[in-house]
Every structure is written in structure tokens, then in C-alpha cells.
Amino acid sequence: MVRGVSRPRSLRASRTPTPRRSPGRNAAARLRVLFLINEAEPLVKVGGLADVGGSLPAALREMGLDVRLALPLHPTLRPLIKGERPSAALGIPGTSGPQTASIYTSRLGRVPLWLIDGPPLGEADRIYHTRPEEDAGKLVFASIAALRYAIHSGWVPQVVHAHDWHTAAALYWMRLNASSAGSTLSASAGVLTIHNLPYLGQNAGAALREYGLPPPGEPDGPAIGLGMPYAHVPEWARDALLALGIASAERIVAVSPSYAREILTPEYGSGLHGLLQSRAEALDGILNGLDVRLWDPARDSRLAARFDASRIDRRARNTAALRVSFGLDGHGERPLAGIVSRLDRQKGLDYALPALEGWLAGGGQLVVLAAGDAELQRAYVELGERHPGQVGVRIGYDPELAARIYGGAHLLVMPSRYEPCGLSQMIAMRYGCLPLVRSTGGLKDTVRDAEWPGGTGFVFDAATPEALAQALVRAMSLFALPRRWRALQLRAMKMEFGCCALRRQVPHHRLCPF
Ligand code: ADP
Numbered sequence: 001m002v003r004g005v006s007r008p009r010s011l012r013a014s015r016t017p018t019p020r021r022s023p024g025r026n027a028a029a030r031l032r033v034l035f036l037i038n039e040a041e042p043l044v045k046v047g048g049l050a051d052v053g054g055s056l057p058a059a060l061r062e063m064g065l066d067v068r069l070a071l072p073l074h075p076t077l078r079p080l081i082k083g084e085r086p087s088a089a090l091g092i093p094g095t096s097g098p099q100t101a102s103i104y105t106s107r108l109g110r111v112p113l114w115l116i117d118g119p120p121l122g123e124a125d126r127i128y129h130t131r132p133e134e135d136a137g138k139l140v141f142a143s144i145a146a147l148r149y150a151i152h153s154g155w156v157p158q159v160v161h162a163h164d165w166h167t168a169a170a171l172y173w174m175r176l177n178a179s180s181a182g183s184t185l186s187a188s189a190g191v192l193t194i195h196n197l198p199y200l201g202q203n204a205g206a207a208l209r210e211y212g213l214p215p216p217g218e219p220d221g222p223a224i225g226l227g228m229p230y231a232h233v234p235e236w237a238r239d240a241l242l243a244l245g246i247a248s249a250e251r252i253v254a255v256s257p258s259y260a261r262e263i264l265t266p267e268y269g270s271g272l273h274g275l276l277q278s279r280a281e282a283l284d285g286i287l288n289g290l291d292v293r294l295w296d297p298a299r300d301s302r303l304a305a306r307f308d309a310s311r312i313d314r315r316a317r318n319t320a321a322l323r324v325s326f327g328l329d330g331h332g333e334r335p336l337a338g339i340v341s342r343l344d345r346q347k348g349l350d351y352a353l354p355a356l357e358g359w360l361a362g363g364g365q366l367v368v369l370a371a372g373d374a375e376l377q378r379a380y381v382e383l384g385e386r387h388p389g390q391v392g393v394r395i396g397y398d399p400e401l402a403a404r405i406y407g408g409a410h411l412l413v414m415p416s417r418y419e420p421c422g423l424s425q426m427i428a429m430r431y432g433c434l435p436l437v438r439s440t441g442g443l444k445d446t447v448r449d450a451e452w453p454g455g456t457g458f459v460f461d462a463a464t465p466e467a468l469a470q471a472l473v474r475a476m477s478l479f480a481l482p483r484r485w486r487a488l489q490l491r492a493m494k495m496e497f498g499c500c501a502l503r504r505q506v507p508h509h510r511l512c513p514f
């Protein structure tokens with residue numbers, strides 16, 4: 001058991017406390033779910049995957065499921081296990097000899113946590129390399145080690161819930177080992193959640209072979225004939241971990257209903273639309289939830305002024321503080337747009353640049369907190385240099401500043417080319433910052449245009465500077481009508497994205513057979 005951890009100081013104390021679920025249900029009868037994911041806030045975060053990894057296991061536990069969370073021990077997490085002894089050391093068979101997986105057990109809030117260490121985890125101080133094959137070895141190793149530890153510990157999950165390509169190998173392992181070492185798991189169901197389809201985890205053949213999981217169609221690999229589970233995996237994707245996960249899973253979840261429909265089309269299917277169509281019966285779209293205790297403007301100590309819908313006037317103090325921290329001119333009546341994002345083609349922040357010039361020409365202001373693509377970073381820094389006092393740009397990852405942008409900016413710009421779900425727009429709404437989004441995936445499912453009854457933001461269709469510019473013009477015109485703007489803000493703040501929303505989407509019987 002990991003004790004006396006250093007950064008964060010205590011795993012136990014590092015989450016918002018969650019109330020105990022009401023007693024009564026026999027613990028032995030609770031559905032056992034092993035949750036395999038590569039990021040979990042506050043331990044390791046690159047994007048929204050970590051928001052889900054940090055909050056969904058706890059929410060499911062509150063709903064009565066016996067969830068355990070397994071996470072690779074990324075080198076950045078090493079300080080947590082300093083001086084600790086692993087709960088188990090297991091030999092993971094490999095073609096070049098067995099490798100020892102060390103499992104450190106702890107808790108993240110109330111959720112039991114398994115941190116998986118071993119030689120493939122390496123020392124590199126980064127979560128992801130540019131090419132997936134550089135990370136495939138450690139991720140396949142960690143996925144298999146988590147399953148083997150479950151078997152070893154005698155806690156046999158009824159559901160193995162893998163997330164994205166990073167942990168999809170676990171589901172392939174379950175299929176291939178159903179009648180041998182993995183027979184303990186032969187009655188377990190595999191669920192795969194797709195958070196971001198284009199990240200396929202391709203070129204993982206070497207890693208798969210190393211750990212005894214040859215790709216379909218290879219000698220010793222599963223057959224690919226008609227009627228076989230891997231028949232619909234295109235030849236080029238037979239070493240792509242996500243494709244193998246899709247073909248192996250009993251159920252597949254996309255993180256919003258619209259994205260579940262979109263990925264069945266050539267436009268959004270990343271070449272796997274045929275495979276996904278063949279699994280359409282098994283595919284559901286379930287909108288991500290937000291940890292509304294963690295994201296609460298009434299309790300968020302990172303804000304200059306805390307507020308809620310009944311004290312929304314206090315929000316202006318956050319806007320003023322944000323302007324000061326970015327060195328912007330302090331005109332209260334000018335609309336301030338914010339961007340909090342990874343810089344990636346997905347997010348559409350390249351074609352946004354000309355549209356944002358229009359916003360600035362119309363008198364709007366802009367603050368940007370973003371990191372990623374080096375060329376785009378430069379482009380945004382230059383935008384800031386061209387508009388001193390009107391644009392502020394921070395390149396980097398800064399959760400505190402992100403919260404201050406949600407709590408102070410008037411508008412959050414999110415022109416994504418595709419967006420499986422998107423959490424930033426939900427956080428923005430909860431903080432009274434109106435989202436301006438492209439109509440795609442989860443953005444389409446969560447934001448309603450101001451021109452419609454029940455509007456909560458601004459929505460546009462085409463991924464073009466012109467369409468975005470028009471939406472920005474509409475937002476600026478509405479900003480000039482404070483009462484209408486306020487009505488939109490209040491509606492956005494009241495949107496329900498928490499655990500109750502999850503309960504409504506997934507009836508109890510579909511989560512828990514008991
Ligand atoms: P994605 O997972 O595709 O990046 P989401 O909207 O689902 O998009 O989630 C993004 C999450 O990462 C949000 O919690 C957002 O606040 C956070 N985030 C994104 N960029 C930054 C940044 N530069 N600094 C701090 N937090 C960020």
C-alpha cells in the first residue's frame with residue numbers, strides 16, 4: 001500500500017471528498033469493474049481523458065459499483081512510490097524473457113488504485129511520444145499486468161473497461177487467452193470507451209508479438225476468415241491497438257451520442273467506419289459527465305471572486321483580475337473571449353486565426369492558454385504581439401489559469417473540426433462563460449444556439465474562418481444586450497452535466513445486473 005506519498009501529498013486527500021453511498025447493498029453483490037486508463041486527474045493529465053479517469057470511477061462507485069482503477073506508473077508519478085514496497089511482483093511473459101510488473105496499491109479518493117510499474121515504463125519524463133509505437137510497449141505491458149494482477153489478487157472483474165488505444169490491448173488479451181491463463185476472465189465482459197478515434201495506436205505489431213499477442217492473420221494470431229471477430233479489421237489496421245479493441249470488446253462506448261453516429265461515417269471514421277459499422281449493435285453514445293464538485297464556481301479558490309447563479313454580479317471581478325494578469329486594457333464593456341486548449345488540428349485553432357482578427361477589429365479582447373503544435377504556438381504568440389493590450393497569450397499547461405479563464409472570460413471559443421465530447425465547453429457553461437462551438441460530436445450535444453429557445457451559447461456549422469467569424473459577430477451583437485446575455489449565462493450555468501445526468505442516460509439495469 002502506497003503511504004506517505006509526496007506529490008500530490010496524499011493520494012487519499014487529493015480528490016474532492018465524495019459522500020459515502022447509502023449503505024444497504026451487499027458489497028459482495030456489487031458489479032466488479034476494472035477501469036483501465038492512461039490519465040487520471042490530479043495524478044496525470046494531458047487532456048479530457050484525465051478528467052474522465054479522475055472522476056468517472058468515483059461516480060460509478062457512488063452508484064454502487066465496485067470499481068478499481070489501474071494506471072501505468074508514469075515516470076512523473078515515481079515520487080508517489082518512493083520508499084514503498086509493491087503489493088505484488090508478477091512475471092509478465094515476453095518473447096525476450098519475462099519482465100517483472102510491480103503493482104503498487106493505493107486509493108484515489110475512495111477508489112482503489114493500482115499503479116503498474118515495470119521496465120517498459122522507462123524513465124522518460126513525458127506521457128506520450130510523437131509516434132504511438134514508441135509508447136505501445138509500455139502500454140501493452142501495463143494493460144496485461146493489470147489483468148494478471150486482478151487474477152493474482154483473486155478480485156476477478158466482471159467488466160474490464162478499457163479506454164482509448166492505450167489500454168485496448170487488455171481486451172485483445174482477454175479474447176486470445178479466454179481458454180488458457182485468462183480463463184479466470186472468460187466470463188468477464190470487455191467494454192471499450194472511444195475518447196478520440198483518430199488516435200489508433202498503430203504500428204504496435206512488435207509490442208503485441210513481444211507479449212504473446214500476435215496480430216490477426218499472423219502465424220499464432222487469430223484467424224481473419226469470414227465470421228471471425230477480426231474479419232472486419234482492415235489489413236492496414238491489424239496492428240492498431242484501437243482497431244483490435246473495437247473488434248474484441250463486448251460493448252463499445254463513444255463519449256457522446258453524436259460522436260457515436262459520426263464515427264460510422266467515412267468522414268469521421270478514421271478508416272475504421274466499416275469495422276465500426278460491423279459492430280454498430282454493440283455501440284452506444286454516452287455523454288461524458290463533469291465532476292461538479294471539483295468544478296464549482298461557488299467553491300473554486302482559484303478564482304478572484306467565487307460566485308453562483310444568484311451572485312453572478314461577482315463574476316465581473318474575475319474578468320477584471322484576468323485582464324490584469326494578461327496585461328489587457330480594462331474596459332468592462334468589451335467582450336473578452338478565451339481559449340483553453342491543446343493545440344492540435346482537431347481543435348480548429350488554425351482556421352480560427354483569421355476569424356479572431358475580425359473579433360479583435362470589432363473591439364473584442366482575447367486570452368489564450370494553450371500548448372501543443374509548435375507552429376500554432378508561434379502563430380498565437382505573434383497574434384498577441386500584434387495586439388498588445390487586447391490579446392494575452394500563455395503557452396503551457398496551467399490548471400489554475402484555466403479555471404480563471406472559465407470564471408472570467410465572457411466567451412469560450414472551441415471551433416473543433418471534430419470533438420468526441422469536449423469537457424471544456426461544459427466547464428465554461430458551469431462558470432458562466434458562454435461556449436462558441438462548431439456543431440460536431442459532443443459540442444452539438446451540449447451547446448444550444450442562442451437563437452433557439454433554451455440557448456446556452458453559439459453554434460456554427462462549417463469549419464471555415466467565415467462561419468466562425470459570423471458566429472463571433474453574433475456573439476458580439478448579443479454581448480451588447482446585457483439582459484439577454486445574462487439570461488444565456490444563467491441558463492448555461494444551470495445545465496446538468498453531473499452524475500445525475502449519467503444516471504438518466506444509463507438506466508441502472510444496464511450498468512448493474514444485480
Ligand atoms: P481534449 O481532451 O480533447 O483536450 P476536452 O475539452 O475534453 O478536450 O478536455 C480538455 C481538458 O483539459 C479540460 O479539463 C481543460 O480545462 C484542460 N486543458 C486543456 N488545455 C489546457 C491548458 N493549456 N492548461 C490547463 N488545462 C487545460
Ligand code: GLC
Pocket residue numbers: 047048049052195196255288419420421422423442
Ligand atoms: C478526448 C476528446 C474529448 C473528450 C475527452 C474525454 O480527448 O478529444 O472530446 O472530451 O477525450 O472523453
